[in-house]
Amino acid sequence: MRAEGLAAGADAEAITERWVRGEISTVRMRELIRQLYAS
Numbered sequence: 422m423r424a425e426g427l428a429a430g431a432d433a434e435a436i437t438e439r440w441v442r443g444e445i446s447t448v449r450m451r452e453l454i455r456q457l458y459a460s
Contacts, residue, residue: 432457433457436450437450
């Protein structure tokens with residue numbers, strides 16, 4: 422996102438950091454991100 426000039430919210434950054442550290446799977450990371458932006 423940053424490469425495209427966009428910034429993620431703090432919640433999305435926190436989820437992504439958990440994924441990077443290996444605390445959550447890719448599937449779980451995607452689920453959590455989708456929940457953040459669900460209407």
